[in-house]
Amino acid sequence: MLEDLFKVVKKRFNDDDNKAETEKPKFKCPRCQHMITEEHYNELLKVCPDCNYHGRMTARERIAITADKDSFIEFDKDMKSCNPINYPEYEEKQQELREKTGLSDAVVTGQAKIKGSDVIIAVMDSRYMMASMGSVVGEKITRAFETAVEKKLPVVIFTASGGARMQEGIVSLMQMAKTSGAVARHNQAGLLYITVMTDPTTGGVTASFASLGDIIIAEPKVLIGFAGRRVIEGTIKQRLPDDFQLAEFLEEKGFVDMIVERRKMRSTLSHLLKLHGYVPEQEEA
Amino acid sequence: MENEKTAWERLQIVHNKNRPTVNDYIPLIFDEFYEIHGDRHFGDDGAIIGGIGRLSGIPVTIIAQVKGRNINENKKCNFAMPHPEGYRKALRLAKQAEKFHRPVICFIDTPGAFCGISAEERGQGEAIARNIMEFMTLRTPVISIVLGEAGSGGALALGVCDHLAMLENAVYSILSPRGFASILWKDPSREEEASSIMKMTAEDMIELKVAETIIEEPLGGAHNNLDKIAENIKEFLSHEISEISKKDIDELLKSRYTKFRKIGEFTE
Numbered sequence: 001m002l003e004d005l006f007k008v009v010k011k012r013f014n015d016d017d018n019k020a021e022t023e024k025p026k027f028k029c030p031r032c033q034h035m036i037t038e039e040h041y042n043e044l045l046k047v048c049p050d051c052n053y054h055g056r057m058t059a060r061e062r063i064a065i066t067a068d069k070d071s072f073i074e075f076d077k078d079m080k081s082c083n084p085i086n087y088p089e090y091e092e093k094q095q096e097l098r099e100k101t102g103l104s105d106a107v108v109t110g111q112a113k114i115k116g117s118d119v120i121i122a123v124m125d126s127r128y129m130m131a132s133m134g135s136v137v138g139e140k141i142t143r144a145f146e147t148a149v150e151k152k153l154p155v156v157i158f159t160a161s162g163g164a165r166m167q168e169g170i171v172s173l174m175q176m177a178k179t180s181g182a183v184a185r186h187n188q189a190g191l192l193y194i195t196v197m198t199d200p201t202t203g204g205v206t207a208s209f210a211s212l213g214d215i216i217i218a219e220p221k222v223l224i225g226f227a228g229r230r231v232i233e234g235t236i237k238q239r240l241p242d243d244f245q246l247a248e249f250l251e252e253k254g255f256v257d258m259i260v261e262r263r264k265m266r267s268t269l270s271h272l273l274k275l276h277g278y279v280p281e282q283e284e285a
Numbered sequence: 286m287e288n289e290k291t292a293w294e295r296l297q298i299v300h301n302k303n304r305p306t307v308n309d310y311i312p313l314i315f316d317e318f319y320e321i322h323g324d325r326h327f328g329d330d331g332a333i334i335g336g337i338g339r340l341s342g343i344p345v346t347i348i349a350q351v352k353g354r355n356i357n358e359n360k361k362c363n364f365a366m367p368h369p370e371g372y373r374k375a376l377r378l379a380k381q382a383e384k385f386h387r388p389v390i391c392f393i394d395t396p397g398a399f400c401g402i403s404a405e406e407r408g409q410g411e412a413i414a415r416n417i418m419e420f421m422t423l424r425t426p427v428i429s430i431v432l433g434e435a436g437s438g439g440a441l442a443l444g445v446c447d448h449l450a451m452l453e454n455a456v457y458s459i460l461s462p463r464g465f466a467s468i469l470w471k472d473p474s475r476e477e478e479a480s481s482i483m484k485m486t487a488e489d490m491i492e493l494k495v496a497e498t499i500i501e502e503p504l505g506g507a508h509n510n511l512d513k514i515a516e517n518i519k520e521f522l523s524h525e526i527s528e529i530s531k532k533d534i535d536e537l538l539k540s541r542y543t544k545f546r547k548i549g550e551f552t553e
Contacts, residue, residue: 206410
């Protein structure tokens, strides 16, 4: 009791050190509202220490923790979208985002090694227009699969998306057909496709290539769904349970094969690749 | 054809309560029709009907989204918003058509796939994705016709085809103009403005190479002359099926892939 009293006093009269501590940027977990400093959150690979929610990462961060060091070779780095329906200020908005994120659109694709096994890898980045799928995402994903067929390689995609890119209208919808067609060809070639669903995987991406993996992995507590939560709540006129559309719910309903923690993702992927015969030429330590 | 109408005006025609639905067309277009039910996993979805019929003598598989015209019909067909079992029924019928070398004819008429708890629990996203992928490699000709509105992935799940036709006033869009305005401008009341910029008319679809043919409607819209519009649809289908059946199936699959492969606008 006495101690508690002192704590309060100490808080009220912060010395400079403590002040710096409280002013450090904080991360608030969207699942359990737990607050930690961003510094600590980053140290934990952006996983909430309280509820195990696996937070959003940038594409570069993801590649860094997944691929072997210096093994990543990027494809189509400078591909940029046009404005197919002349949506007002679409170009300006994209230019702004390019400068802010260093990305040219919402997906980074390339070839890499995972513990020595060669893979074609694609990582979506939700900072870029909620990683919505327009012409560039559609084209880069499609090319990734086509390259994988040519080189007889497996594909690993880390999905994250708000869905179709509204600003590209019907052209955006058609990317669902284009990417799924490329998955079909890769599938017919007998090659492995692993989807890793990360936060959030929704809409037109769920309804196309994200749901078509031979193996579908999800990170804990991430949001996965077709329709948006608010849209459904609007239809049924009641609040949905908190766990609705989380990875665990999808696993229970049979739409996710396994939930894998971030710190085990690289080794899990490596084992699955080897089980499918993608054995490294020279295994990395 | 009437070329001067705005997307908004066409939407009003499409939403006319007397606009014919696939149930009006089937008896006028096909010589016989046997409806087939269920997805063999969960149930039978009233929003998508399917069956086997005969078009100008040729056996075909028919898959169609159904709109209702009164509250009882709409209760049965869920306002043409399919559940996953509807898409899985469609896929079962398409695979059956492939087995028996029958062309598939899809009639699209939906505001979108159903958004609700049951649809999510049964994997709406997976069902649509699966259809899109499987139709891309289906080894039999597929022709799709948009009768009224074609909204989002729920329409595309029956829209991966060798030849897409639009009725003259039909629209095809990423989502409804209301949804578009709501998402991008947080103001659903700006739906008319949204419809004007979304590029959703039959002519827009031709220009964007999403559709190949526009089927002419009677003056003022399909509801003004059911026999005439049914005749136009039948004429298109009979002609297209005889053309498409001459093609080598591998060539057909290649051009089906290429059609979608080419859509997208970007610079490098």
